[in-house]
Amino acid sequence: MRITIQNEVQKLYKKVRIDELIYQRFIARLNDHTPLTHEQNSVNHFCCFTLPIDRSTQSIFLVHHIKARDWVPPGGHIDAGEIPIQTVRREFAEELDYKITREPIMLFDLSIKDIDNSNGLCRTHYDLWYTVETGKKQFKIDKEEFHDADWFSYDKAIKQIKTPLFKTIIEKFLF
Secondary structure, three states, X not given: OHXXXXXXXXXXXXXXXXXXXXXXXXXXXXXXOOOOOOOOOOOEEEEEEEEEEEOOOOEEEEEEEOOOOEEEOOEEEOOOOOOHHHHHHHHHHHHHOOXXXXXXXXXXXXXXXXXXXXXXXXXXXXXXXXXXXXXXXXXXXXXXXXXXXXXXXXXXXXXXXXXHXXXXXXXXXXX
């Protein structure tokens, strides 16, 4: 898994302009040889966000996450034994009750989110951000994890998101 993530991060770095400091921190974290998954390292670990998109209407699907108290793309922790693309597929199925089969999935950015969580050990998420071209499908969301969900125009999606880091990532995405 470590090599797969490192290869994806390096390919992304060559293709698009990602924040140099974030890239360097990702590479350093991948090279420090501590476990990468939440099960093995509850303090700092890797996660995937998946941004469902409909290019024809330039729409983005967001969920109103209960714990995060914000509108965000679906996503979650990478599990032990998974590579990121498997996490994207698993989380999509769990959270949206939709199995990705032939839809294009593409890594488009990276982020590092410090977690302010007095209830748990989780302190830092190393996030890989993917898009999946689903068209404007109606997903069945996990009501135990989300208050609501909807498709938004690009501009409205940016206005919905309150977390500055997440807003910045979505603003960097271009149809």
